[in-house]
Amino acid sequence: MxxxxxxxxxxxxxxxxxxxxxxxxxxxxxxxxxxxxxxxxxxxxxxxxxxxxxxxxxxxxxxxxxxxxxxxxxxxxxxxxxxxxxxxQKNFYTSINEEQVSEPADEDEPADEQPDIDEIRTGIGRLPVGYRSILSLRLFGDMNFADIAARLQLNPSTVRVQYTRGLSRLRNLLNQTQRI
The missing domain is CATH 1.10.1740 (Rna Polymerase Sigma Factor; Chain: A)
Known part of the structure; x- marks a missing residue:
């Protein structure tokens, strides 16, 4: 020290x-x-x-x-x-809209088209609070689904579903941003 x-x-x-x-x-x-x-x-x-x-x-x-x-x-x-x-916040659980989960983005896209960490953080910031919280804890807080579920007082399967949906939304946002 x-x-x-x-x-x-x-x-x-x-x-x-x-x-x-x-x-x-x-x-x-x-x-x-x-x-x-x-x-x-x-x-x-x-x-x-x-x-x-x-x-x-x-x-x-x-x-x-x-x-x-x-x-x-x-x-x-x-x-x-x-x-x-x-x-x-009152709208924490109600802000997540039920929606059809689209197919995940192609993992084989070239490395130069991958978003950087700032773009990912910005994209996460544009998501609804529930998705944002779960994605932030999982991606930046290095927490597993069970820990996130315990912290947010949710069922682990709910956390996994919301993570998948949030990740899908984030990919869509990042793809839209890259097209512009």
Missing amino acids: DNEYKNLVDGVRRCEQQAQMAFYDRFFRPVYQSAAAVVGNRDEAEEIMQDTLLKIFVRPELLNDDPQAMERILRRIATNAAIDTIRK
Whole structure:
């Protein structure tokens, strides 16, 4: 562990404002990105990011001396808070329209036509909340279907179906974008 990070953590534990600002500057981007990947709304993601970092300042026992472990902890707190935010939204379960699932896109398309990560994130952000949440957790949160089902309090088979439908919609969106 580098001394700079150790001094930073010690300063946060002592509630030093300068150390808290440096801690914020070091971790706000990954925390914001984790929240935004789930909620898809900048304002909500920023609020979740601030709440997550404030939680660390209020409860310094959550601090970890390893910077990579600290980032993982912060990302997990932000992801859980984002999921809670989605749960509170009234239209979470009703926003998913029942539709016919089209055939998946051809997996053999050339590599230069594959969308990059930013296009995928943008496409996911345009999906309904239910699809967006499940796809974000599966693709960016590295969670399996059982974990996603437990977090969202859904049946695992429902999560798999919604993932498949969301992925189909995402492919359609990305194909439309590439044609333009």
